[in-house]
Structure formats: structure tokens, C-alpha cells
Amino acid sequence: MESVIQALSLRATMHPDRDALVTGDQRVSYGELWIRIVAAAHELARCGVGQDDRVILAAPSVPAFVYGYFATHLVGATAVVLDPDAPAPRREELFRRARPKIAFGTNAEPDSELGRIRAIDELESLPASASAFASPPLDTLADLLFTTGTTGRVKGVLLTHRNLAAAARHINTMISRGDGDVEVLPLPLNHSFGLGRLRCNLVAGATVVLVDGFRLPGEIFGAMDKHRAAGLVGVPAGFAVLLRFGARGLGLFAERLRYVEIGSAPMPIDQKRALMDFLPRTALWMHYGLTEASRSAFVEFHRHADRLESAGMAAPGVQLRIRGEDGSTLDVGEAGMLWIGGEHVSSGYWDDPELTVKVFVDGWVCTGDVAHLDNAGFLYLHGRKDDLINVGGFKVSPDEIERVLGEHPAILEAACIGVPDPRKIAGFVVQAYLVSAAGQAQPTDAELSQWVSARLESYKVPAQYAWIPALPKTASGKLVRANLRNITSVGQ
């Protein structure tokens, strides 16, 4: 198996003049991309970065981020990509846990308490030199991706070069396209979906147009038009925004757009049908996966129009298995815990051997999703075994929001659940239930949102708050989260 970095090196030799990355007015050819990666790798090596070291990239999705990411792989170190806009407490926690040899951020912070942070732009102008690096063995760690855990503690998912190469191979097998196609990528590269698409495209020799998110539809439509995009990828929340414009938006690209990939969160059936209507000849792929087992199943809406509620069939080289409480494999149609096997499956969690032993067994990962398979091998999800809330493709643990709200002096205790987004954009949003601390004035919703956003990522800020006299609990004092849905709020 060829690693992603090996494939990229080969692409730079095969078609050095083809655009690899486009962002705004900046274009980076495959030849230039490889030169910049090698130059960045020399700089990392000069700073003493080698195998078993970690490099933090807490920067926006710019070409220099891509240089730093693959340069880290080239020297055999592990890339740790972080949200550059993460609140300070979260950033400190992840820096502390990752213990990086070197870190790059949006701006230089020479005197940061976290150690020296260099500006990502420094990787733009390093002197070019010949590569002196041998590609790391396939089982070398390549990525450490932090993702929300069920208890609110962030999990560090470890991925090897073999995991990344296997995932890229099966994704490109499912979503085939023409040599040199252009894809508009409005997803952040610090999210596993966006980073995965970057690797898939570069392995395939495609051109990636980096767009700063789905916030402004005109930026996406403009990039699709200007670059004659054959592909567009995004999360359901992003497509919900684009679908608002109907035939005036996505419909204008019906003839040109050959494929779409959607993932990270469930998509309502009416949105799937709307996409099918506006893009009748476009392959509309939706994937199911998790950071620990990227893109494990796929469904194509037109081809599988009678199975739109399914999460798809196993991708090539991926095994899906439904197991009962005792670990035995269940029959077709029986609901149980979904386990995934394959070369793309992570080997475990960073600095958490106890959780690793629970979740990863003999090369299989326990997804935490309850599901069944039908007799044709299609996967149907029933729900989570835990309480994670999927907000627009981001997994959110209610525990950490409850902890942060509980630290507010006016709140005695808090509990959170996911409720359908009334705007039909994010899929689910966080609803917080609050019990007032005695003698304290109740803060406003805006004040509460500010309190949470100062401590957690923006997508974790509750969309709705309700004050209640007491939380529903068992006799032993354990929160009964399911009962929150039946509660009516009081006053405010």
C-alpha cells in the first residue's frame, strides 16, 4: 500500500504544473506544493522534530497549513490539528495533552504560556531544497485528532499512515471522478471530514478549492462557478443553507456538478429529496463514519432511492458487524452495537489506555451507535448508546456544557439534551435546563451564551435555555436525561 505522502510525491512528478490548491487568488501547483512540503520538512528537522514527536497546527485552512501537515508526515512525526478559534481553556488542555515539539498558530506567540508558537505563514517562504527524507513506514503514527468523548473528556484518536491511506483508497473507490477534477471544499482542515477530503483529492491528483466555510453561500457558488467545480462536499447544515435558494442556487450547477459528498451528521429525508430534485444527474454520496473509522459506509441517493433512510453499505475493505450485549454477532434485522473493522480503523486513543481497551478489540472499533443491517447489507442507525449530541456535524457531550453552566454562580445545576434545530439547519441544537441557585438573579440567555462561549467552542453554546425547579433524577440521585423532554420551563 502506498502512503498518502508517497502518492503526493508521485503526483508532483507526474503533473507538476496542475493546480493542487486554490484559495482566493492564490494557486499552488503540485510541483510547488511538494517543494513547499519538503522545505517545511527541512525546517521541522532543523528544529529537532522526528519520529515520536508531535507538531501542533492550530491554524486556518490556508496552503501553509497543508505544507506543515504533510511536512510533519514526511519527517515521521505526528500532526495534531486544532481549531485555531478554540477558547483558551480548551487550547491549553489540548496543548498540555499533546506535548508538541513545535506548534504553529494563526499568529506568532513567542512568549505564550504554552511555549513558543510560530506563525503558520512562516512555512510560506522557506528556501527550497532537495528532499532527503524517506517515507515513514505505514504503521508510523501520522495524525492525532482530538474529538469529543462521551464523558466530556476529549479523546485523542491515533491514526497511522496505513489508516489514512486505506481510508483515502476506499473513499476514492466509492466516489470516482475524472483525472484533474476540481472540488470545492468549504470544510475546515482541522475537522476530520475536511482533512480527509484534502488527502483524497491530492492522492487522486485533483484540484482543491479551499473556501472558508458555508457561512456565505455566495463564496461557495462563486468558487463553483469560477473554477467549474465537478465536486462539492459539506455537512448537512451547510447544504441546508444552500438548499434555501433552490433552483437559484445549487440548481444552477445541475449540469456541471458530477458528485457531492455529505457527512458528519444525519440529513433529513426532505433535504435528501430536495438535493435529488435540484441535482438529478449528480452522484449524491452520503457517508457514515467516525474519526476512529473514517467513512465506513456510503449511500448514493439516486442509486439507492429506496433506501434513503439507510446510512449506506460498507465501503470497500470495510466490515460492519452488529453485536449483542454478550459480544456475539447478531442476525440480519436485529439491532445491536455497531462494530467496524478494516485497515482504516484507528489503533487507539492517545494517553487513554483504559478507554482504548474498551473501544478497540482485535482491530475492530465499537462505534457507540445502535444499528441493524438489512439483508442487502445496508446499515440503519437507531441512535446513540450514549448522550452525544450532533450539532451540524460536531459531536457535543452534554456533560461538559453542564459542567461549564454549573460553574456559573447563579446556577445550582444544569442538564442538556439535543433538540431538533427549529431553523432546520444544524440537525440538532443544545437545549439547556437550569436550576437557579438560591438568592441569585437569573442571568439572561445572552449572558449565559457568553459564559459558555468564553469557555467552549461556539457550536457547544446552547440555543435554548429553560429554568426549572429541579432536574429529574433517580432515587439514587442520577440524572434521568430522557425525562427532560417532558418538562415545561418556569418563569424567567
Add this chain to the structure above:
Amino acid sequence: MRTTKKALHEIRMSDLKNALHRDLVSRIGAEKMLDDDTELFSSGLIDSLGVMDLISFIEGKVGCGIMPADITLENFDSIARIVQFVERLIAG
């Protein structure tokens, strides 16, 4: 949603600016500094979930639909830019 060109011209830009300011403050919180040139999207003040509310609000005030291709950073990244865009929209 369609309004006559004459009616559109009658919309006073200062009213729109004030209404935008009030609407944004109600959604992002009064404690955030917000002036005519505050970056709404580049700064992350408004996320992807908030853009459609903003568009609906402006469409309601202006009385006509906004083409999706026009919803760009150049046209929407501050109150001042939005007002300039609406002026062009009405004039056009």
C-alpha cells in the same frame, strides 16, 4: 416580497443601519462591541447558522430577495458593507 422600485428607494439607509444594529445586538449579545465596520463573518461573530437569519431579516426590511451569489464576504462582512450593498441593490 416584491416591492416597487419607488418604495424601495424610500427606505432610509440610516433606518436600515439602526435596524441591523439592533437585530445583531439581540443575537450576539449587547456586551460585544459592534460598530458599522465590525467584521461580522471574518471575526466569527456570526456563524453559518446565523447567516440565513440575517439574510431573512434584510430581505424583510428591503422587500426583495437577495441572490445567493451576492451573499459574499465583500457584501456582508460589516453593517457598513451591507448598507452599501443594499444601496446598490435598490439603485440597480
